[in-house]
Amino acid sequence: MARAVALPQTRWAAQPAVAAWAAATVLAAAALPWGRAGRDLGSWLWDSTGVVLASGSLLAAGVLLASFAVLLAGLWPAPERTRGVALAAFGACGMALSGLLLGVRGTPTGPAGVLAPLGFLTLTGFGLSSSGRWFVDPFLSAAVLWAAAFVALFILLPLASVVVASVWVDGRFTLEVVHRTLTSPAFLALDHPGTPHNELAVAAAVGLAVAVGTLVLGWYLRWSRRSLPAGGAAGLAAAALASLYLGFGAFRNSLLLAVVVGAVSTALGFAFALLSERSQLPTRRLLGTLSALPIITPPFVLGIAMLYLFGRRGFVTYRLLGVSTDVFFGPLGVAVAQVLAYTPIAYLVLVGVVRALDASLEEAAQTLGASPWHLVRTVIWPLARPGLANAFLLVAIESLADFANPIVVGGGKPFLATEVFFAIVGRYNPHEAATYGAVLLALTLTVFVFQQRWLGGAFYVTVTGRPTGARPQPLPLWLDWALSAVFVVWMVVVVLLYGSVFVGAVTRLWGFDYTFTLRHLQDLHPQGWQVLRTTVQLSAYAAVPSVVVGFLIGYLVNRVDFPGRRALEFSSMLSFATPGTVMGIGYVLAFNQGPLLLTGTELVIVLAFVFRNMPVAIRAAVAALEQIDRSLEEASTMLRAGASTTLRRVVAPLARSALLSGLVFAFVRAMTAVSQVIFLITPQHNLATTQILSYLEYGSQGRGAALASVLTLLLVTVVASLQALSRRLDPRTAQLGAG
């Protein structure tokens, strides 16, 4: 039997993918409409097909020509490199011409306007791959271009629109809105004109006092060289904090809140991490539940609960203590709600830190009889500092971005995230909203860049099973008891809060009439159920693309070498660090007119979800890929599989557990999203979270509580079944082991 020798194809004999894409591109460009009549995605204008347009428009004719050129290049029997160059060139031309055509027409885009550019882009990728310029699989080179296009269109463009909208008013550049907004007392007032004293002067005095105090202390402790800079830094920090504390306005409120909540949550998170690693008391077992809380808590749940317990007719304040108070309306209430919501995040970050501490402490204890102070200074502090800073910054970002708590319990005080909303919804001023958005964006980006650069830390915390290893040294008993007591108090508050929402769902009128009723649940019919169904539907639609796109980007960034790789990674993570309200207003500004008109459709909500939650999948992908030996992929390549086959048949099955949890978290995050979609919803497709908000706005707290309870239960079920499922999946993968 003679061996059938598979000859390589330097002549491009069979490239069915290229031919198919080229044919589809021609078809789309020629026979499908380029325009829509209005917002409705189905309102295709059949008199705007390429064939029709070509007679009147040079651009349309150019696009058609480019599509035919691409098809010819795909079928032309020339050497591979030549064809590759031709394909890439014609594809790029086609892209540019299609873009121009859409821009010049300026009307909403029809199917051809989506499919033709996508086809050109893909063929450009195929062309680049075979031109020999770029040694990468055709599928991957197309995927890089897709990823870049998606990220540019759905992350960078909305963010850029926010910045532009703040300085581009009525068709010209002006700093007037920015200036007016930033100097308004609603934004920031360090010295309130209504008070008799000068707050700035007070802050300066505080700073001076602290600086002098530090200098004296330094002199007393003989710090010599370091006392002057230390005094200066302490004084400045104290002055800044004091003026923050004494000041007014949205900027001050948000920043102060972020600092305080960051510090408190980090401290609590550290205490709980210590407990979970080193406590001997039974309360330790409850800590696992703690870590899942922020994921499954829909927004407004804590806010409603705060009203129920500590509001003017709150159960604790009014019923038990007999006071009718507003103290929990405003920054204090928001702070409490945020601390409850974000402490688990800090806890998850710090568990790892405490674990690392344990190992090195044991070593240190074994090697030298160091004094405790020396140990703290040389081992504990350097090790714990990055983790603590990381936890603080993560919580600070969350706090800055938070929209739900300030709007419910903020007591009407301005915060950056809510001002974006009110500027649009209340004052109808998108430029002012954009200014607030840009400030908020700048603030979170600074924190994000700082966190990525200096701490290189994961921006995410994922729920992981705790490995059962040797138990490190237990805590001293008094500390164990003290921390456990704090934890128990925390737990009681959390249970009370969550419980009050569930009870509130079946209580006639909280604060006045505590009799049992099912009326609120019945009242969810039909509107509430309808909204819940839409929410589940849209979240489910969004979950799969989030994971596919996220996984692809994760793969590209982790495994493929291409120019702009870091930029792609950073931009795709950006959508996670950006506060939802900013992303939301970005979508409104970017997709509200012209060829990109999408607002008012379900698609824009789904897209917002997809690109908002994609980073979750990126992280999951990267973590999974780190476990997969590259030689498996190379083996697949050597067996003549293309990259898409390798991804489908080798990588995806090996990463299925990560893919699954990515899928579930993308779904859950979409279900609980509020700030980024609040501007995008319409009466026809309202979402559960925004529906809760409107129930609250119209005073139907009972109905809000009912919907929030149902949503919470739904999410608990989803997450619990994920955990059961991944337990079923995991032993198998473990048993099969690595190749």
Next chain:
Amino acid sequence: MNAVAEGVPVRLEGVTKRFGAVLAVDSVDLHVPPGKLVTLLGPSGCGKTTTLRLVAGLERPTAGRVWIADEDVTDLPAARRGVTMVFQSYALFPHLTVFENVAYGLRVQRLPAAEVRRRVMEALELVGLPETAERYPAQLSGGQQQRVALARALVMQPRVLLFDEPLSNLDAKLRRRVRAEIRMLQQRLGITSLYVTHDQAEALALSDVVVVMNQGRVEQVGIPEEVYRRPRTRFVADFIGEANLLPATFWEGAVEVASYRFPVEQEEVRDGPVTVMVRPEAVVVSQDASGLPGVVRTVFFMGMTTELLVDTPAGEVLATQPYRADRRIVPGEQVRLRFEPAGVYLLPAEDGRG
């Protein structure tokens, strides 16, 4: 699959590969004749794997061209070169059975199920593992896994077969056996093969041609006997087998090591200082009057042989002697060393590298 076909040649022309500042492969020229097995031999980090991956198409050369069957494949992606590879880590897909692992490449080509089944079973029989078809890789021993990896590569009927240290995860005995099997199969199927190893014994035993690499460059190319007997550089002499490298002077057809002068028949040696390479097994230890004088420093008993470390005026000399019960050499003994011509080769003096 079992007919001997005419293989295809592989050629590298001035191939260079840089990873940032690291020069992993430095203008390598290489020719693998059709149907032959060529090994790339060299110390860790000398660029063997990188060279192999350049042939595979998993890396793209910074400069130079790669030819397979007289066709420039430099720009051709790995999947279209008609080349398969056996990896050091086996790289079996852990989530697929042995059968599916071997069938993978055939399924990618969308061959009919019956043909896939036939060819997979044929390949598994070739490596002697037909009964493991339904098991998962994790349920096989290391040697079995390696043979499955081989079957998976062979079933593709590749034009060129690449091996990256395929035996390094096996124990010494098994290595010898699988090595023999690989050689037998390769010769029977007549597949052009490039084989990477850092084990010189493996290279000598397996190859038609050995390519010795060092720091990204080719030091010497030759049949195993030639690189062993006539190393061109100190590095090759030292890396392949044991070698004593002694400073000496050559004139009038004879070489002088310290006071010991003996004739050497070697072409193209100029009079003057040289380095003498002497294989330990070519050193004869005696109490004769002639030879290089020395004092035995240590004696290692190795079973059938004895290794002696002898201090001489020319430096330390390692000698391997057949074991003799009647004649024990002890440390401190004064001896004379003579070198047998078959194990002696002259190198240029003070060869820079190596």
